Amino acid sequence: MVRVYVSSVIDADAAAVWQRIRDFNALPQWHPGIADSRIENGEPADKVGCVRNFHTRDGGRIRERLLALSDFDYSCSYAILESPMGVENYTATLKLTPVTDGGRTFAEWSAEFDCEPRREQELSDQIGGNVFQGGFSALKRHFGSRR
Amino acid sequence: MLQKVVRSAIIDAPIARVWEVLRDFNSHDQWHDVVDRSRIEHGEPSSRVGCVRSFTLKDGNRIREQLLGLSDSEWKSTYCILEATVPLHRYVATVTLKPVTDGDRTFWHWESSFEAPPGREAELRQMVAEGVYEAGFANLRRFLSLGHPPLVIPAQAGTQGLPAREVRLSRYGGPQELEAVPCTAASPGQGEVRICQLAIGINFLDVYLRRGWIPGMLPLPGVLGMEAAGTIIDVGPGVAGLLPGDPVAYLCPEPGAYRSIRTLAARHVVRLPQQVDAETAAALLLKGITADYLLRDLGRIRPGTRLLVHAAAGGVGSLLCAWAARLRATVVGTVSSEAKARIAREQGCAHVIVAPDGKFADTVQALCGGADVIVDGLGAAAVDENFAAAARRCHWISLGQASGPLPPLDPDRLLHKSMSFSRPVVFDYVATPGELQERADRVWRALEAGVLPAPRIERFALAAARDAHAKLESRASTGSLLLVP
Numbered sequence: 360m361v362r363v364y365v366s367s368v369i370d371a372d373a374a375a376v377w378q379r380i381r382d383f384n385a386l387p388q389w390h391p392g393i394a395d396s397r398i399e400n401g402e403p404a405d406k407v408g409c410v411r412n413f414h415t416r417d418g419g420r421i422r423e424r425l426l427a428l429s430d431f432d433y434s435c436s437y438a439i440l441e442s443p444m445g446v447e448n449y450t451a452t453l454k455l456t457p458v459t460d461g462g463r464t465f466a467e468w469s470a471e472f473d474c475e476p477r478r479e480q481e482l483s484d485q486i487g488g489n490v491f492q493g494g495f496s497a498l499k500r501h502f503g504s505r506r
Numbered sequence: 507m508l509q510k511v512v513r514s515a516i517i518d519a520p521i522a523r524v525w526e527v528l529r530d531f532n533s534h535d536q537w538h539d540v541v542d543r544s545r546i547e548h549g550e551p552s553s554r555v556g557c558v559r560s561f562t563l564k565d566g567n568r569i570r571e572q573l574l575g576l577s578d579s580e581w582k583s584t585y586c587i588l589e590a591t592v593p594l595h596r597y598v599a600t601v602t603l604k605p606v607t608d609g610d611r612t613f614w615h616w617e618s619s620f621e622a623p624p625g626r627e628a629e630l631r632q633m634v635a636e637g638v639y640e641a642g643f644a645n646l647r648r649f650l651s652l653g654h655p656p657l658v659i660p661a662q663a664g665t666q667g668l669p670a671r672e673v674r675l676s677r678y679g680g681p682q683e684l685e686a687v688p689c690t691a692a693s694p695g696q697g698e699v700r701i702c703q704l705a706i707g708i709n710f711l712d713v714y715l716r717r718g719w720i721p722g723m724l725p726l727p728g729v730l731g732m733e734a735a736g737t738i739i740d741v742g743p744g745v746a747g748l749l750p751g752d753p754v755a756y757l758c759p760e761p762g763a764y765r766s767i768r769t770l771a772a773r774h775v776v777r778l779p780q781q782v783d784a785e786t787a788a789a790l791l792l793k794g795i796t797a798d799y800l801l802r803d804l805g806r807i808r809p810g811t812r813l814l815v816h817a818a819a820g821g822v823g824s825l826l827c828a829w830a831a832r833l834r835a836t837v838v839g840t841v842s843s844e845a846k847a848r849i850a851r852e853q854g855c856a857h858v859i860v861a862p863d864g865k866f867a868d869t870v871q872a873l874c875g876g877a878d879v880i881v882d883g884l885g886a887a888a889v890d891e892n893f894a895a896a897a898r899r900c901h902w903i904s905l906g907q908a909s910g911p912l913p914p915l916d917p918d919r920l921l922h923k924s925m926s927f928s929r930p931v932v933f934d935y936v937a938t939p940g941e942l943q944e945r946a947d948r949v950w951r952a953l954e955a956g957v958l959p960a961p962r963i964e965r966f967a968l969a970a971a972r973d974a975h976a977k978l979e980s981r982a983s984t985g986s987l988l989l990v991p
Binding site: 364365366367368456457458459460461463465467492495496 | 516606613
């Protein structure tokens with residue numbers, strides 16, 4: 360089992376950041392690596408069990424199922440159903456925690472998956488770097504820096 | 507109604523640094539301004555689950571808190587109030603740290619629940635949230651910034667080698683074979699740190715290596731030296747708990763300390779407490795840890811143990827005498843001159859034998875009926891005398907061989923008094939970072955408490971290493987010799 364963990368501090372209230380990322384169908388609106396997205400079978404995007412079907416900017420198609428969504432914890436978990444990456448048993452969680460000192464947000468994005476041993480490093484780098492850190496960097500640019 | 511308080515902050519320091527402070531359940535009187543004095547009851551280790559800290563606040567309140575859980579993998583600690591003069595009932599608090607991976611900072615989450623007397627809920631919630639947690643964030647930030655005196659890091663630090671100087675040995679032999687030459691200190695690799703060295707400890711082991719007595723340990727050309735202290739320049743990947751600017755000391759089984767800058771495995775390195783400077787550390791670390799394992803582990807010194815220490819005024823000898831005297835052992839020391847006898851007496855030797863002729867056994871027998879433990883750095887010349895000075899069941903610890911290599915020992919000679927013999931090497935007693943840290947902590951505490959005397963230091967420039975060796979071998983030195991780059 361490979362584990363990836365990326366975290367960051369965003370200069371905005373957790374409620375505001377959550378509003379931007381809560382929608383399971385909204386990746387193209389905030390993540391620079393995603394081209395388009397739709398929820399299959401016309402289900403609501405916050406219904407646990409719904410499936411988002413999206414394309415990355417380099418053309419890959421990915422299907423992911425929403426496993427959990429908590430407006431109380433500002434957290435969301437999902438699993439990959441189909442992707443060109445070559446990962447198995449992939450689940451991920453994106454979670455926000457308010458930083459009371461300064462009204463900022465501590466954002467964590469973690470994943471667990473299985474893959475061929477020789478690809479562990481490459482996939483960890485790609486997921487942790489391009490996908491997770493890429494998303495956080497975009498959020499930081501969006502909300503700006505107060506410092 | 508259970509009250510709940512949650513506060514969190516971002517601390518501009520790596521998680522290992524923040525955790526190092528917070529995992530010590532008794533560190534809060536050092537960094538938190540509201541805490542006046544704190545101690546762990548019954549002398550337990552301050553990171554052992556179940557230990558109780560008993561402390562007073564600056565406002566006069568007294569609190570006893572118990573550590574309920576501690577996880578180094580999750581950076582998490584939970585504790586509760588057992589007893590307090592403030593009305594916080596059923597108070598349980600948890601501190602959790604998480605790394606900020608895109609900035610090498612730390613997220614600190616602090617939360618608690620408690621019951622308060624009716625009408626005082628808001629007041630007590632505010633006291634905990636602001637007076638304890640928020641003030642704690644600010645106080646720890648200040649503590650961390652104070653703890654690290656700014657260091658002038660060479661501008662080239664990073665991925666390149668740095669120009670340095672080292673004392674090279676190209677041929678086994680006398681002190682004259684030591685030569686200071688320019689060299690390059692490589693940038694730290696995986697698990698390594700690069701240290702700007704301020705003081706280098708000289709030990710008798712260095713002399714044995716120089717003479718070629720243990721060639722397997724020092725292939726030529728080589729660099730001597732097993733210990734030094736200084737400041738971290740930079741750290742390689744995978745190093746936790748050490749940062750550029752940290753004052754450190756190390757004890758390393760691979761020689762190579764006679765350098766102005768050294769790159770080595772971080773597992774041999776300990777951070778220095780604020781009250782220990784680099785010269786004291788370099789003079790004391792290896793010798794102090796040697797005294798620690800000799801007295802604690804090998805000699806099992808108890809009140810009344812009759813301990814015979816040779817070279818009682820020397821680097822290790824004087825530490826042994828002082829520490830053993832504090833443990834209420836009967837310490838008998840041998841020295842080669844009246845001047846050294848005075849020093850040995852000052853360090854706590856109950857009986858000092860001046861034995862320039864190497865005869866001491868009869869006097870030891872007359873003084874105390876023989877030795878239960880002998881710490882012998884003399885080697886060849888003292889074998890027969892040691893046998894004669896031993897009491898029944900004596901443990902003879904051969905630590906060095908200043909007078910020449912110890913000849914082969916016939917095990918049957920030990921039968922006569924049911925003696926035991928051991929030949930320890932300090933590095934086997936600090937084989938893990940945890941063990942090194944524990945022994946180093948004990949040495950610093952003994953120094954601070956005045957149990958160990960502040961080392962008497964003689965300094966030599968790096969380029970004068972041959973003079974330092976000549977002095978050590980002449981037996982004219984007392985105390986600790988240092989090279990100062």
